[in-house]
Amino acid sequence: MASTGQRIALPGRAAVWLGWAFVERQTNLWKRYWAWELVWLVYGVVNTLAITFIAKQVDQAGLAGGQSVSSLVLFLLLGTLVWAYLSAVLDDVSLVVTWERWEGTIEHTLMAPVPRWVHLMGMAVFGVLHAVVRTLLIFAIALPFFSVELGQANWLAAALVIAVGSVSVAGLGILAGVLPLIYPERGTQMSFMLQALILLVSGVYYSVDVLPAWLRIFSVVSPATYILNGIRGAIIDGKGPADLAGNLLTLALFGAVLVPGGIAVFGMAERWAKKTGQLKRQG
Amino acid sequence: MNEQPLVVSGVSKYFGGGFSARRLLPWKGRDGAGRREPVQVLRDVSFDVRRREIYGVIGANGSGKSTLIRILSTLLLPDAGQVRAFGLDVVQDAGAVRALINRVSADPSFFRNMSALENLLFFGRVYGLSPGDIRRKLPDILARLGFEFEKAREPMSHLSRGQQQKIAVARSFLTAPVLMLLDEPTTGLDPRSKRDVQAFIRRVQLEHDATIVLTTHDMAEAEELCDRIAFIAGGRIVAEGTPLALRQRVADGRPVEGIDMEDVFMELTGRSIQEDEVPAEVMASG
Numbered sequence: 001m002a003s004t005g006q007r008i009a010l011p012g013r014a015a016v017w018l019g020w021a022f023v024e025r026q027t028n029l030w031k032r033y034w035a036w037e038l039v040w041l042v043y044g045v046v047n048t049l050a051i052t053f054i055a056k057q058v059d060q061a062g063l064a065g066g067q068s069v070s071s072l073v074l075f076l077l078l079g080t081l082v083w084a085y086l087s088a089v090l091d092d093v094s095l096v097v098t099w100e101r102w103e104g105t106i107e108h109t110l111m112a113p114v115p116r117w118v119h120l121m122g123m124a125v126f127g128v129l130h131a132v133v134r135t136l137l138i139f140a141i142a143l144p145f146f147s148v149e150l151g152q153a154n155w156l157a158a159a160l161v162i163a164v165g166s167v168s169v170a171g172l173g174i175l176a177g178v179l180p181l182i183y184p185e186r187g188t189q190m191s192f193m194l195q196a197l198i199l200l201v202s203g204v205y206y207s208v209d210v211l212p213a214w215l216r217i218f219s220v221v222s223p224a225t226y227i228l229n230g231i232r233g234a235i236i237d238g239k240g241p242a243d244l245a246g247n248l249l250t251l252a253l254f255g256a257v258l259v260p261g262g263i264a265v266f267g268m269a270e271r272w273a274k275k276t277g278q279l280k281r282q283g
Numbered sequence: 284m285n286e287q288p289l290v291v292s293g294v295s296k297y298f299g300g301g302f303s304a305r306r307l308l309p310w311k312g313r314d315g316a317g318r319r320e321p322v323q324v325l326r327d328v329s330f331d332v333r334r335r336e337i338y339g340v341i342g343a344n345g346s347g348k349s350t351l352i353r354i355l356s357t358l359l360l361p362d363a364g365q366v367r368a369f370g371l372d373v374v375q376d377a378g379a380v381r382a383l384i385n386r387v388s389a390d391p392s393f394f395r396n397m398s399a400l401e402n403l404l405f406f407g408r409v410y411g412l413s414p415g416d417i418r419r420k421l422p423d424i425l426a427r428l429g430f431e432f433e434k435a436r437e438p439m440s441h442l443s444r445g446q447q448q449k450i451a452v453a454r455s456f457l458t459a460p461v462l463m464l465l466d467e468p469t470t471g472l473d474p475r476s477k478r479d480v481q482a483f484i485r486r487v488q489l490e491h492d493a494t495i496v497l498t499t500h501d502m503a504e505a506e507e508l509c510d511r512i513a514f515i516a517g518g519r520i521v522a523e524g525t526p527l528a529l530r531q532r533v534a535d536g537r538p539v540e541g542i543d544m545e546d547v548f549m550e551l552t553g554r555s556i557q558e559d560e561v562p563a564e565v566m567a568s569g
């Protein structure tokens with residue numbers, strides 16, 4: 001792929017400036033879709049509450065009590081919040097093509113002199129910022145409903161896990177975004193299916209130990225597994241960055257593979273779409 | 284940048300074809316083959332455009348104009364042949380070419396719920412312009428196109444089709460491209476807006492040293508704007524020359540001023556501009 005624009009000498013500042021155009025655009029777009037934002041927020045809150053209430057039910061039914069229930073509440077609360085965060089990043093990044101196709105702007109965006117990696121990074125940065133805001137809101141709204149113990153939490157370690165983990169999720173999002181580029185009709189559904197699979201295998205609402213052995217293979221290769229592990233380690237067990245070094249390293253490795261890999265695959269898919277005329281079929 | 288703005292040599296493009304598993308089903312495939320026949324929409328197209336020239340491409344619906352424009356704008360890859368813009372290959376050096384060109388397409392294509400201004404800010408910024416630059420340049424561009432600046436703050440979806448098309452023209456000229464690809468830029472505009480846009484194109488050509496490739500179905504527009512015109516039929520360029528030279532080719536002793544350009548087109552392509560182009564492959568086989 002010597003053709004996707006690497007020939008423009010691009011100093012770091014110019015790349016950031018170009019990439020930021022996408023962050024700004026997505027912000028402008030979302031402003032117009034604030035009603036949807038509200039829908040997702042309500043959905044996120046309800047989802048978080050519903051799942052965490054399961055733990056309360058366990059308490060009231062006398063299945064378990066005391067300490068074990070409050071740790072279950074925290075376990076589930078963190079699971080739903082992290083999932084809200086991850087799915088928001090995945091959604092935003094993987095919509096890179098779908099959205100442009102829907103608006104009819106894809107050709108104009110793809111012919112702009114922006115190297116594809118800068119474009120994709122811009123989308124990823126917006127995705128992460130967007131997801132942070134949304135998740136913090138859900139967290140703030142849901143927190144008063146439960147009495148959870150957060151005194152032991154190591155917030156710095158948690159933030160580190162999210163920061164490092166977001167890179168690999170952005171990589172996954174880019175890979176998922178390739179599908180609508182190759183399959184204009186069904187690609188979006190396929191990337192939602194990919195999300196569902198990640199939800200199943202990564203231990204969002206349960207420990208991955210409960211999965212059948214063959215499914216556990218997938219949880220090993222899902223970066224979400226390590227993000228959830230790391231976050232729970234930091235907040236429930238109060239582990240510090242040093243205790244989570246293994247986790248962080250794995251996540252960094254995922255990021256180092258998935259982001260360049262995703263960008264390369266995107267480049268190949270773009271080339272194929274331009275060869276076969278799949279970019280857009282009208283006009 | 285002393286190289287020629289555009290050199291197109293031997294470009295061909297096919298669509299379709301490739302493997303289709305469905306065709307293998309006994310009741311689908313005609314000869315049991317899994318391959319569909321590709322359709323050739325561009326056939327060995329060659330021409331070049333000189334500096335500051337407005338080069339017109341005229342052809343019936345489906346004759347391959349937009350396909351050609353897309354190849355020139357790095358949005359489609361040719362199956363054969365080569366295109367060089369200012370000496371750069373549009374496939375190999377796509378990134379560098381993109382910085383030099385821009386395109387207006389027949390459908391305006393914007394983020395519908397963003398305002399015209401937000402759209403223009405985005406599409407300008409990805410060409411490296413700063414928001415300040417864009418805000419400075421816009422009022423003048425919009426005024427020349429006869430577009431009220433205040434309207435630019437409204438969501439794109441509130442604008443009429445003609446107004447959207449003017450924003451599309453503004454978007455592409457905002458980035459001051461040295462090679463401009465205009466695919467039916469005035470389709471859907473009322474007569475007055477059409478004139479605004481045509482005058483604007485002329486002016487940009489004169490003042491900004493831009494080279495322009497223009498497709499249109501409007502013969503009067505082609506004559507008025509273009510220095511040279513190519514007639515394309517069935518994906519092939521069948522005639523090329525200045526409007527006058529094209530008239531002379533069919534004049535046959537008549538005074539050239541009296542000949543309608545539309546008749547010239549019909550005579551040289553063997554069909555009318557309103558007639559749809561039959562896909563080349565179908566034509567060849569039946």
Ligand SMILES: Nc1ncnc2c1ncn2[C@@H]1O[C@H](COP(=O)(O)OP(=O)(O)OP(=O)(O)O)[C@@H](O)[C@H]1O
Pocket residue numbers: 276277278280281283298299324342343344345346347348349350351562
């Ligand atoms: N992406 C694509 N995939 C498959 N076929 C395509 C694609 N783009 C164009 N075609 C086919 O190629 C032929 C030429 O299309 P093109 O859009 O270039 O025509 P045009 O000259 O621009 O027509 P119009 O005047 O209607 O805009 C048509 O038969 C069209 O169906």
Ligand SMILES: [Mg+2]
Pocket residue numbers: 283348349350389466
């Ligand atoms: Mg067309």
